[in-house]
Amino acid sequence: MTRMDRVVRNGRVYFDGRLQNVDLWIRGGKVADLGGNHQAEEAIDGRGMIVLPGAVDLHVHFRDPGYTYKEDWETGSTSAVAGGVTTVVDQPNTDPPTLDERSYRMKLETAERRSVVDFCLNGGPGRMKRLAELGASAIGEIFTYEHSDDDLRRILEETARSGLLPTIHAEDGGVIRENTAPLRDRRDPELYSMARPNLAEAKAIEMVLKMTERAHICHLSTSEGLELLRAAKRGGKRVSCEVAPHHLLFTKRDWQRQGTLLKMNPPLRDFRDKDALWEGLRKGQIDAIASDHAPHLPEEKRDEIWDAPPGVPGVETMMPLLLIAVRSNLLSLGRMVDALSRRPAEILGLSTKGGIARGKDADLAIIDPRAASEIRADRLHSGAEWTPYQGRRAIFPKITMIRGEVVYSDGELFAKPGFGRNLPGPGRRRRVKVGPQEDDEVEME
Ligand SMILES: NC(=O)N[C@@H](CC(=O)O)C(=O)O
Ligand SMILES: [Zn+2]
Numbered sequence: 001m002t003r004m005d006r007v008v009r010n011g012r013v014y015f016d017g018r019l020q021n022v023d024l025w026i027r028g029g030k031v032a033d034l035g036g037n038h039q040a041e042e043a044i045d046g047r048g049m050i051v052l053p054g055a056v057d058l059h060v061h062f063r064d065p066g067y068t069y070k071e072d073w074e075t076g077s078t079s080a081v082a083g084g085v086t087t088v089v090d091q092p093n094t095d096p097p098t099l100d101e102r103s104y105r106m107k108l109e110t111a112e113r114r115s116v117v118d119f120c121l122n123g124g125p126g127r128m129k130r131l132a133e134l135g136a137s138a139i140g141e142i143f144t145y146e147h148s149d150d151d152l153r154r155i156l157e158e159t160a161r162s163g164l165l166p167t168i169h170a171e172d173g174g175v176i177r178e179n180t181a182p183l184r185d186r187r188d189p190e191l192y193s194m195a196r197p198n199l200a201e202a203k204a205i206e207m208v209l210k211m212t213e214r215a216h217i218c219h220l221s222t223s224e225g226l227e228l229l230r231a232a233k234r235g236g237k238r239v240s241c242e243v244a245p246h247h248l249l250f251t252k253r254d255w256q257r258q259g260t261l262l263k264m265n266p267p268l269r270d271f272r273d274k275d276a277l278w279e280g281l282r283k284g285q286i287d288a289i290a291s292d293h294a295p296h297l298p299e300e301k302r303d304e305i306w307d308a309p310p311g312v313p314g315v316e317t318m319m320p321l322l323l324i325a326v327r328s329n330l331l332s333l334g335r336m337v338d339a340l341s342r343r344p345a346e347i348l349g350l351s352t353k354g355g356i357a358r359g360k361d362a363d364l365a366i367i368d369p370r371a372a373s374e375i376r377a378d379r380l381h382s383g384a385e386w387t388p389y390q391g392r393r394a395i396f397p398k399i400t401m402i403r404g405e406v407v408y409s410d411g412e413l414f415a416k417p418g419f420g421r422n423l424p425g426p427g428r429r430r431r432v433k434v435g436p437q438e439d440d441e442v443e444m445e
């Protein structure tokens with residue numbers, strides 16, 4: 001019997017691939033035992049609850065520094081934990097963009113002071129080697145449409161030399177330009193999907209697969225893209241991909257209801273694509289679900305289609321919406337946990353994250369599966385002030401824990417700004433052992 005800090009009692013805990021009725025014991029921020037008989041300082045009642053690993057969101061834009069009127073580390077990270085996300089990966093398209101030592105340190109310093117969620121910082125395609133040494137977790141997203149083929153090849157080579165994973169926004173610039181030009185004088189929002197056709201994604205993915213041995217494809221949106229990645233994986237390439245909730249839940253038909261609000265890159269697609277993405281997700285051909293949380297204010301989003309900024313917020317609604325999808329049998333709980341937690345942690349080599357197991361960080365989303373509610377923008381925490389999912393059913397977590405601490409419970413934030421910790425990437429990671437050996441140490445102390 002060990003003296004524990006905390007116990008989640010009587011919940012159904014997801015580990016080893018299924019829900020199991022065990023008490024979850026926490027010590028020093030780690031999962032110390034599953035089942036077993038111990039004493040704890042504090043007990044959390046998990047009766048009627050399912051206890052899942054917190055989500056690891058590979059793709060958020062927290063806009064800080066530079067665009068803090070849209071989002072900052074405090075609002076963004078609060079939004080994350082309110083949605084059961086316990087680790088985020090922030091993208092470098094801030095101002096200044098995270099391309100070199102100065103901008104990297106500046107963002108790290110802000111995030112360390114303000115974040116309530118654990119975080120990784122991606123570096124952009126700038127000084128890759130230096131960014132790796134500083135602790136960037138990956139390079140990207142690399143916007144293929146912003147670069148010539150030669151540039152892109154050079155960026156991918158340099159990224160490979162830095163030892164970091166290139167993460168790719170795959171849309172071909174030539175295809176976009178060709179298809180946009182004839183539409184520019186018209187204003188109908190749905191033209192945006194025509195301006196950036198499926199071919200743009202397919203062509204960019206093909207190009208990237210030719211240029212590099214290892215890559216992660218962001219927000220996959222087309223059946224063509226999925227087919228290319230499937231073939232590449234079969235051929236032994238080290239590629240992974242993520243899908244965003246909005247491409248699983250919206251199609252071109254939604255242009256009619258929400259207009260320019262739904263402008264995003266890549267754009268809304270067909271039913272055919274949406275179905276293929278769900279199928280790819282069910283079969284494990286799509287590795288991860290990531291929010292591509294891209295907050296902009298409603299008044300910006302209501303500009304005309306070519307000028308409105310692309311992107312929708314989604315970090316807070318991702319897990320809650322997917323829990324409904326699980327309940328509707330669109331996805332198994334196991335595949336959901338795999339795509340939201342286990343696989344994203346694995347892709348970035350975050351060995352202490354991504355699952356409930358002895359020795360791992362106690363990052364938990366404690367959920368009452370019967371507590372579905374309607375999404376309402378005024379109850380969300382993002383600085384974006386709106387959601388494309390207004391009125392949809394969702395199951396929000398009752399409690400979110402990070403490293404054994406309750407950071408969010410029943411609508412209330414408990415963590416102080418600065419609670420969130422940086423998880424440095426492979427360039428400066430200390431080897432952290434997770435597994436039986438470390439567990440033994442915990443037991444013997
Ligand atoms: N997804 C988007 O439409 N927008 C993102 C950038 C991006 O992910 O491409 C943003 O930063 O606003
Ligand atoms: Zn992107």
Ligand SMILES: [Zn+2]
Nearest residue numbers: 059091141292
């Ligand atoms: Zn993005």
